[in-house]
Amino acid sequence: MQILLRKSAACLLNRYFGTPSAASASGCTEQIQYFDRIPRMIVETKIIVNPTNRRKRILFITNTSAGQGGARQKMYPVISTLSENNCEVTVYPIIPNEKLTADSILREGFDEFGRFRFDVVLCCGGDGTLNHVINALMDLDIHVPIGYIPSGSTNDFSKNLNGDLTTEDIARAVAGTHTYDYDIGRLEGKYFNYVAGFGAFTGISYSTDQTFKNVFGYGAYILNMIATLPQNISYKQHVVVEHDGQREEDEYIFGGVTNSLSIAGVESPILSNASLNDGLFEVLLVKAPSDLIDMNEIVQGLSKGNADNPYVKVFHTRKVAFHADSLLDWTVDGEFGGSYRDATIEVFPRAIKIMVP
Known part of the structure; x- marks a missing residue:
C-alpha cells in the first residue's frame, strides 16, 4: 500500500513545538491519500482529531434477519x-x-437542542439494511460518518469497499479516524448506494422469501432465478x-445505473473501472435478444467485458432519464424501488x- 501524507503547518507546529493556538486555528486536520485494497481505485481519507479525548459515541443498528442471521454472531465481537x-x-435492533x-x-438520536448525539452510525445487515440507513440519514439531514458490517446474502457494496476485511477489522476502523467519501444516487426521491435497475432478474432480490434466504443464503437467489428463467428471458421493454x-x-x-464492481454478487469486467467517488455512475443497457443465440452473445459479452457487443x-x-411505454419496476440496492413510466436518476x-482502515 502506497501512502502519501499531507499535514497542515499548524499541526506540525503543534506536534513538534507545542503551539496549541495554531493547531486550534486549523482544526488540526490531516489528510491521507492511499490506494485502497480494490485495484484501480484511489481512496481519499481524512483523519479526524478528537480534542476532548472523550469516548466515541457509536449508534449500532443491527438487522438480525438479514442473510442467514449472521448479525447475531457478529454483535458481541463488534461491541x-x-x-x-x-x-x-448504543445498540438498536431493526424490528x-x-x-x-x-x-x-435515527430520529431518536437527537437531543433536546436538535443536535445528533452520535459520532458514527454503524449498520450491520445486508445491502438493503444499509439502503434504509442511508435514506434515513439523507432525509433527516444527519451528517456523521457511517460504518458497515455486512451480514446479508450478497453484500455487493461491502465487496466494493471492504474487500476481505474481517468484522473486527471493520469495528477497529469505526473506532478509528479515517473516513472515505463516496457517491450515492437518487431515483425519484429514493437514495441508493450502488445500483438501480429494471428488467430481467432485477426483482429476484426482493421477491425471494426472507426465510428461504435465511436457509439457503446466496443459493436462494440462484434457485429463484432458475425458477423464473423462462419469463425473464422473454422480458423486453421499449425505453x-x-x-x-x-x-x-x-x-x-435490462437497464442498470451502477456505482459498483459487482451486481447480485457477480463481478463483471465491464464494470471493472468503476470508481465510488468520481461523481459519475455507469449505465448498462442490454438490448432484448431475438433468440437464444443472441442471448448467448450477450452473456459472453458481459462475462468478457466486451463493451463493443x-x-x-x-x-x-x-x-x-428513462421513459417507458408502461410502468417499469425498479430495484434499488436489492430492494423494491417503485414503478415508474418516467424516472430520473442523478x-x-x-x-x-x-469509516475505513
Missing part, C-alpha cells in the same frame, strides 16, 4: 472491539413489526434513455462518509 477502543456503544426501523431509530444531450431508444431486457451499451453520466457526489 467488544469498539469498547476496547474507547467507544460508547419493523415493533416500528423499530432505521428511520425511527427511451436521455443523458448528456444524447438519446438512446430500443427494446431492452451490439447488444450491450455502457456509458458514464451524472444524470439520466448522482450526489461524495454525499456519504464511511
Whole structure:
C-alpha cells in the first residue's frame, strides 16, 4: 500500500513545538491519500482529531434477519472491539413489526437542542439494511460518518469497499479516524448506494422469501432465478434513455445505473473501472435478444467485458432519464424501488462518509 501524507503547518507546529493556538486555528486536520485494497481505485481519507479525548459515541443498528442471521454472531465481537477502543456503544435492533426501523431509530438520536448525539452510525445487515440507513440519514439531514458490517446474502457494496476485511477489522476502523467519501444516487426521491435497475432478474432480490434466504443464503437467489428463467428471458421493454444531450431508444431486457464492481454478487469486467467517488455512475443497457443465440452473445459479452457487443451499451453520466411505454419496476440496492413510466436518476457526489482502515 502506497501512502502519501499531507499535514497542515499548524499541526506540525503543534506536534513538534507545542503551539496549541495554531493547531486550534486549523482544526488540526490531516489528510491521507492511499490506494485502497480494490485495484484501480484511489481512496481519499481524512483523519479526524478528537480534542476532548472523550469516548466515541457509536449508534449500532443491527438487522438480525438479514442473510442467514449472521448479525447475531457478529454483535458481541463488534461491541467488544469498539469498547476496547474507547467507544460508547448504543445498540438498536431493526424490528419493523415493533416500528423499530432505521428511520425511527435515527430520529431518536437527537437531543433536546436538535443536535445528533452520535459520532458514527454503524449498520450491520445486508445491502438493503444499509439502503434504509442511508435514506434515513439523507432525509433527516444527519451528517456523521457511517460504518458497515455486512451480514446479508450478497453484500455487493461491502465487496466494493471492504474487500476481505474481517468484522473486527471493520469495528477497529469505526473506532478509528479515517473516513472515505463516496457517491450515492437518487431515483425519484429514493437514495441508493450502488445500483438501480429494471428488467430481467432485477426483482429476484426482493421477491425471494426472507426465510428461504435465511436457509439457503446466496443459493436462494440462484434457485429463484432458475425458477423464473423462462419469463425473464422473454422480458423486453421499449425505453427511451436521455443523458448528456444524447438519446438512446430500443427494446431492452435490462437497464442498470451502477456505482459498483459487482451486481447480485457477480463481478463483471465491464464494470471493472468503476470508481465510488468520481461523481459519475455507469449505465448498462442490454438490448432484448431475438433468440437464444443472441442471448448467448450477450452473456459472453458481459462475462468478457466486451463493451463493443451490439447488444450491450455502457456509458458514464451524472444524470439520466428513462421513459417507458408502461410502468417499469425498479430495484434499488436489492430492494423494491417503485414503478415508474418516467424516472430520473442523478448522482450526489461524495454525499456519504464511511469509516475505513
